[in-house]
Amino acid sequence: MASRSSADLLDLASGNLLDIPQTPRALPRFMTAPGIISDLDDGDSDVTSSGCCERKIIVTNMLPLQAKRDAETSKWQFSLDEDSIYLQLKDGFSSETEVIYVGSLKVDVDASEQEEVAQKLLEDFNCVPTFLPHDLQKKFYYGFCKQQLWPLFHYMLPVCPDHGDRFDRLLWQAYVSANKIYADKVMEVINPDDDYVWIHDYHLMVLPTFLRKRYNRVKLGFFHHSPFPTSEIFRTLPVRDEILRGLLNCDLIGFHTFDYARHFLSCCSRMLGLDYESKRGHIGLDYFGRMVYVKILHVGIHMRQLESVLNLPSTAARVKEIQEQFEGKTVIVGVDDMDIFKGISLKLLAVEHLLQEHPDLRGKVVLVQIVKPARGLGKDVQEAKRETYLTAQKINETYGSPDYKPVILIDRPVPLYEKSAYYAVAECCIVNAVRDGMNLIPYEYIVCRQGTLGVDEAVGVKADSRRSSMIVVSEFIGCSPSLSGAIRVNPWDIDAVAEALNLAITVPDSEKQLRHEKHYRYISTHDVAYWACSFAQDLERACQDHYNKRCWGIGLGLGFRVLSLSPSFRRLATDHIVSAYKKTNRRAIFLDYDGTVVPASSIIKTPSPEVISILKILCSDPKNTVFIVSGRGRSSLSEWLAPCEMLGIAAEHGYFIRWSKASEWETSAMATDLEWKKVVEPVMRHYTEATDGSNIEIKESALVWHHQDADPDFGSCQAKELLDHLEDVLANEPVVVKRGQQIVEVKPQGVSKGLVAQKVLSAMVEGGKPPDFVMCVGDDRSDEDMFESILSTVTSPLLPAAPEIFACTVGQKPSKAKYYLDDPADVLKLLQGLAAASSVKPRHLPEVQVSFESAV
Numbered sequence: 126m127a128s129r130s131s132a133d134l135l136d137l138a139s140g141n142l143l144d145i146p147q148t149p150r151a152l153p154r155f156m157t158a159p160g161i162i163s164d165l166d167d168g169d170s171d172v173t174s175s176g177c178c179e180r181k182i183i184v185t186n187m188l189p190l191q192a193k194r195d196a197e198t199s200k201w202q203f204s205l206d207e208d209s210i211y212l213q214l215k216d217g218f219s220s221e222t223e224v225i226y227v228g229s230l231k232v233d234v235d236a237s238e239q240e241e242v243a244q245k246l247l248e249d250f251n252c253v254p255t256f257l258p259h260d261l262q263k264k265f266y267y268g269f270c271k272q273q274l275w276p277l278f279h280y281m282l283p284v285c286p287d288h289g290d291r292f293d294r295l296l297w298q299a300y301v302s303a304n305k306i307y308a309d310k311v312m313e314v315i316n317p318d319d320d321y322v323w324i325h326d327y328h329l330m331v332l333p334t335f336l337r338k339r340y341n342r343v344k345l346g347f348f349h350h351s352p353f354p355t356s357e358i359f360r361t362l363p364v365r366d367e368i369l370r371g372l373l374n375c376d377l378i379g380f381h382t383f384d385y386a387r388h389f390l391s392c393c394s395r396m397l398g399l400d401y402e403s404k405r406g407h408i409g410l411d412y413f414g415r416m417v418y419v420k421i422l423h424v425g426i427h428m429r430q431l432e433s434v435l436n437l438p439s440t441a442a443r444v445k446e447i448q449e450q451f452e453g454k455t456v457i458v459g460v461d462d463m464d465i466f467k468g469i470s471l472k473l474l475a476v477e478h479l480l481q482e483h484p485d486l487r488g489k490v491v492l493v494q495i496v497k498p499a500r501g502l503g504k505d506v507q508e509a510k511r512e513t514y515l516t517a518q519k520i521n522e523t524y525g526s527p528d529y530k531p532v533i534l535i536d537r538p539v540p541l542y543e544k545s546a547y548y549a550v551a552e553c554c555i556v557n558a559v560r561d562g563m564n565l566i567p568y569e570y571i572v573c574r575q576g577t578l579g580v581d582e583a584v585g586v587k588a589d590s591r592r593s594s595m596i597v598v599s600e601f602i603g604c605s606p607s608l609s610g611a612i613r614v615n616p617w618d619i620d621a622v623a624e625a626l627n628l629a630i631t632v633p634d635s636e637k638q639l640r641h642e643k644h645y646r647y648i649s650t651h652d653v654a655y656w657a658c659s660f661a662q663d664l665e666r667a668c669q670d671h672y673n674k675r676c677w678g679i680g681l682g683l684g685f686r687v688l689s690l691s692p693s694f695r696r697l698a699t700d701h702i703v704s705a706y707k708k709t710n711r712r713a714i715f716l717d718y719d720g721t722v723v724p725a726s727s728i729i730k731t732p733s734p735e736v737i738s739i740l741k742i743l744c745s746d747p748k749n750t751v752f753i754v755s756g757r758g759r760s761s762l763s764e765w766l767a768p769c770e771m772l773g774i775a776a777e778h779g780y781f782i783r784w785s786k787a788s789e790w791e792t793s794a795m796a797t798d799l800e801w802k803k804v805v806e807p808v809m810r811h812y813t814e815a816t817d818g819s820n821i822e823i824k825e826s827a828l829v830w831h832h833q834d835a836d837p838d839f840g841s842c843q844a845k846e847l848l849d850h851l852e853d854v855l856a857n858e859p860v861v862v863k864r865g866q867q868i869v870e871v872k873p874q875g876v877s878k879g880l881v882a883q884k885v886l887s888a889m890v891e892g893g894k895p896p897d898f899v900m901c902v903g904d905d906r907s908d909e910d911m912f913e914s915i916l917s918t919v920t921s922p923l924l925p926a927a928p929e930i931f932a933c934t935v936g937q938k939p940s941k942a943k944y945y946l947d948d949p950a951d952v953l954k955l956l957q958g959l960a961a962a963s964s965v966k967p968r969h970l971p972e973v974q975v976s977f978e979s980a981v
Contacts, residue, residue, distance in 0.1 A: 180223045180320045181661070182311060185211050186266070186328040188228040188252050201234065201242055203250065208541065210653055211325065213427040217657025226252045227310050233259060255310045257303055264299035266328070271500070272296070273362075274327050278351045279466045279560040280358055292363050301331055301683070308335035317343050321664055324375070326350045331371035331683055338685045341676040344668040346660065347372060348379035349389075350424070351562040352603070356391045365396055367683040373397075373412045374686060376667040379660055381423040381563045381603035390419065394837045407663075414674065414689040414939050418667045422659055423603055425652040426568045432577055434541050435549070441583035443546035448584065451550070455630050457492045458551035460544060460566050461558070463499040463536075465509045468557040468599065468616045473516040473532060475557070475622035480524045480531060483627055488529050490630065492555075493547055496536040548573035549580050553629040555597040556604075557616045563603035567596045567611065571644045593637035594644070595629040597622070607647065610640035679937070688937050697933045697944035699958040702900070705929045707962050709898035710748050713889060714959075715882055715911055717903035718755035718762070721935055722956075724949045725904070731765050739956045744771035746963040750896075752885060754779065754878050756907060758824055759790055778907060779881035780826035780873065793876055801858045802828060805871050808850055816843045827872035844869050865906055878903075879910030886918045897928045901942075902952055904935035912941040 189209035195202050205212055215224050234242050239256045246252040257265065272290040276283070283291045307329060311322060317340035324332055324347045336343050349372075359365055369392060372378055380386040386408070393399040393410060401410045401419070408419040434440060447456075457476075461467035476492050496513070499506040517532040524531050548554070554570040573580070574594035581588055596611035598604065605613055612625045677688045706712070719725050722736050732740075744751045752773035755762060759776035763783070766772055770786040783790050809821050809830045818835035821828060830847060832840035847869050851862045859874045882901065889896050901911050912932040934940035935952060946952055 178221050178223055179219070180225065180316065181218060182225045182227060182315060182320055182322045183211055183214070184307060184311060184322060184324045184329060184332065185226065185228040186270075186326060187231055188226050188246075188250075188254060190230065190246070190250065190252060192230055192232045201232075201238070201245075203246065205250065207430060210424060210427070213430065213653045214657035216427070216429075216654035217659075218661060224251060225314055226250070227255065227307060227314075228252075229255050229257055229262070253310050253314055255303075255307050257306060261299055261303060264296050265303035268293070269296040269300040270328050275351070277358060277362060278327060278354055280352075280354055281465075282358065282361060297364055304329055304332040305335055307332050308339070311336060312339060315340070315343070320344065321346065321661070321668070323348070323660070323664070330368050333374040334367075334371045334683050334685055337374040337687055338678060341678055341687045342671045344664065344671070345375040346377040346379070346664040346667075347375040348424075348660065349385065349562075350381070352560055353380060353385040353388045353392075355388050356395045359388070359392050360396060365392070369393060369397060370684060370686060373399075373410070373417050375417065376415075377418045377420055377660070377664045379420040379422065381421075382606055383421050385562075385603070386419050386421050391838060394841075400841075411939070413679075413686050413937070415687060416667070416670075418663065420660060420663050422656055423563055423607060423651075424565070424656045425648065425654075426565050426572065427654075428572065428649060428652045431541075431545065431569060431572050434545050435573060435577040436579045437542050438579070440542040440546050440549075441579045443543050444549050444580055444583040447546055447550045451491055453489075455490050455553075456547070456551040457490065457553045457555055457626065457630070458495070458547050458570070459492060459555050459557070460495040460497065461556075462497045463506060463510055463513070465505045466558055466560050468559045469494065469496070470509065470512045470516050471559070471616045471619065471622070472555060472557040473513065473520060474619050475626060476532060477516070477520045477523075478619050478623035479626050480520070482623060486627070486630075487524050487531070488526070491529075491531060491533060493533050493535065493551070495539050495544060495547065496534060498538070545569070545573045549576065549584060553595040553597065553626065555622075555626065555629075556599060556602060557597070557614070557622065558599050558602050559616050561599070561602035565604065567598055567604055567608055567644075568648050570594065570596065571641065571648050574641060575645050591638045592641050592645070593634055594641040595632065595637055596640075596644070597625045597629050607651070608644060610643045677937070690937070690939060693943055694940070695944060697931065697946055697955065699955050702931055702955065703958045703962050705898060705931070706959055709929060711889065711894045711896045712746075712749045712898040712900070713886060713896045714743065714749060714751045715754050715885070715899075715901040715903075715915075716752070716952075717878075717905070717908050717911075717935075718753055718757060720904035721902055721908075721949060721952055722753075730761075735953065737766070737768050739953070739960045740766070740769045740772055742960040742963055743956065744769050749963070750885065750889060752881070754881050754903075754911065759783070773885070775878070775881040777824050777826045778872065778876055778878050779884075780876050782881065782884075793873070793880075799826070799873075801855060801860055801871070804854055804858075805851060808854065809847070809869075812843055812847045812850075816840060819843070826876065827870055829871075830869040831867060832869075833867040840867065877910045877914075878907050879914030882911045882914045883918050886915070890924065895924050895926075895928075897926065898931075899928050900931040900933070902933045902935065902946070902955075908934070909941050916941070 189206045189212035191204045191206050193202055194200070211226065218224065234254075234256060239254075243254055246254055273292060273296065315322065321344045322336065324345065327349065333345050333347060336345060353359070362368065372389075373393070378389070380389065390401050390408070390410070393401070399410050399412065401408055409416045410419070459469070459472055461469050463469070472494070473492075479490070480487050494517075514534070517534050520532050521530045548570045551570070554567055556564055556566050558564060571594055575592050576584065576586065578588065596608055598608055598611040598613055599616045600613045601616065605611070612629055614622045614625045616622060674689045675692050675694065678685060679688055680686050716722055719730070723730060723732055740751065743749055750773065751771075752775055753762065753766060754775040756778050757776060759774070759781045762774050762776050766774060767786065772786070773782070773784050775782045780793050781790050782793070805828050806821070806823075809828060812830060813819050813821055816832060816835050816839065819830060819832045819840065821830055830844070832844055835843070844864060848862060848864050851869070851871060855862060855871065860871055861874050863870050863872075886896060886899070899915055901908075901915050903911060912934070915930060915932055931944060932942040933944040933946055934942040935946055935948060937945055937947065946955060
């Protein structure tokens, strides 16, 4: 019986998880040309669009729109939200690009009005609304997003009911159902072969799975605007795999900082076993043949919009008022949402400590703290607000006077022009969040301090004078790494934050000017348009090979992913190979052992009676030369495969070879003095002692250091160090140091499975029986050497005719082989088919047997 989790995923895949009323279908499926919409059925992803301009579909939780009802007509009125970065990012696209937005509205629209509103928004604003039922919206946004994901991404674990809500599967189901509705809306307007889809933030992390399942080659980008926590935090989420796989169904995933990207990559490594690589400056993960790229670039601000606000007469007027209000005082400004992660109360405690330690600043320093409305609900917000007000009241009572308040709280909606006026007047800006995704407040402050003609006149500054600013910024927010001239602080260290504020307001003007100029140069060149343009370019690059490979969809529910492989790569059909097998007379068969004839995950490594029986039949056919080619030692292989008297065995990747049970073991002609093992073993033991979970495998010809049971990150780091260490000490030795799948191996030069295949085939040719059928099956990297060797050997002019070649890898993955089988069970079925087709007759040793050395 399927587990509850599996059953949930199956339900999610069908979209019938919750009893959700269907949203009005106001939009047809395909937009085939700008402004022309057809009612074509959705078909499959190979439908070709006739669109003549580039289109980008931006999917966000909320549309960049403001909505209100007309007082007279009671009709909905909509306008663009100029403050939304999702609207501003259009500046990074070419003028020919058509941008379509998909997302929810900030207001509830009655079901009877939804169709009319949807059509109006599409026509007037290129917006496609997702009308979520009220109950679903509450569970999705205020439930799973704000009560579970938001705290977790900000490093808050629900260790007890009073501090964070425990995982609730009903809320998770609502999250998935909401994502499905968003996906359906995207499908209504997408041209899957042409359009680029850019999804934003943690509200929509499983949306990519629904789109990838419907259109295997869809061009998907995702930008994560929140912090991404360490694997130790993220792994506590019961649906961690589903979320990671959702993100990995994109082509490009963006993060504000390297830390966030590093945490995501670590999660993929620890929870999904995926390795990443950096090539030519781009970080990528191979995910079932698809390269998923990771981009690190923070968002910027809209310079032109902020400068236009600074030039408003209302801004200049407000600047004058603020200057008069705080004449003779130094203003420090803070702007934060009212939530537990913004550190407002910690900031106030730092101001209190500043005034306590520096009496000379009393009456001279004012903190203006603008409090923006909370985005979530709950008692934590109320507690944060209560603590903020009590702390401010205490400071003002202790250090204030009738005409002086050290802390001024502005807890009301503050328009951008007024906020800009406070920025322009303030000598210092402090952002003291304990955890924040990016936070653009310091960027806005810098631009406002740079000023414009209108602000300069209001402030009384000459247009050509040098500007100055100071920033105190928490080291736990995304903008911190980009502000190299800021004073970085640990918000939990009250004393240090107080001293940072004192330094910020007392530092010489010349230094303030240098810091400001450095910041302004960076911010003005890394604005929101730069961010959007850079992301779009990388998304195009990430999708450029979509149609060069074949795609298969595999997996159920939210475990769905696309396998992307070479067009010539296909499943090896038993009927196909048996037909060729029957028509040929001189056959060479090479089989790997672990992961091929015996499951790699099996605790029992000995072959089953069925495997022995099949191998005996194949070996007894006089037309066949059959070899097991393995990295295992010869003693184990000879013991396990003893019943197969005519079976050839190549042990330790071909260092030892035996043509049959009656033959002697022969050593590779590449065999050398193994004195180097005395150097290697102490080095490996040193790393084993230092790396918990690692071990050494001692072979006759090689030494292998395994770290599959060690911490993934530490084991990988130690493997790199060990590789460098061994390459240094063995520089003059005839050995090869290789790093494989969670191993570091040292072995003699010239020893490989590929060389085994080459020598066996050469021996058959020299014996007068060149092969007309070659089959090679293996599952790991060492078997790729066999595939490559066979392909090069059979094209040799020594062969009178090219044989039938069946190079087959086990598992659907990128390979040099032309064919694949899913698992060892499939390999066994294939071998059964060949055994049934064999003409079994008594036979002696094959005539092609020659000395291993003479085949070199």
